[in-house]
Amino acid sequence: MEPARLRVVIAEDSALIREGIARLIEESGDRVVAKVGDGEAVVEAVVAHRPDVSVVDVRMPPSQRDEGLRAAIEARR
Secondary structure (H helix, E strand, O other), rough: OOOOOOEEEOOOHHHHHHHHHHHHHHHOOOOOEEEOOOOOHHHHHHHHHEEEEEEEOOOOOOOOOOOOHHHHHHHHH
16 A cells, blocks of 8 residues: 655745755655745645645745744644
8 A cells, every 4th residue: 555645835935945845755755735935825825735744934035034934833723
């Protein structure tokens, strides 16, 4: 029996890094259900896709301070 695949949301403002992380996750056999580039989109993606795991950059636009962290906390609720 094949192991269950994780459903993953990636939140990273750098497209190059975001795509690299997605590639690594998919090569490991898991499934990327959403790739987003800002904190607001993190919450929307988590609500829409209900992932098993979210990989979230702490510093995201617009201020590059803690938008990703705050979005991850909100999405977890």
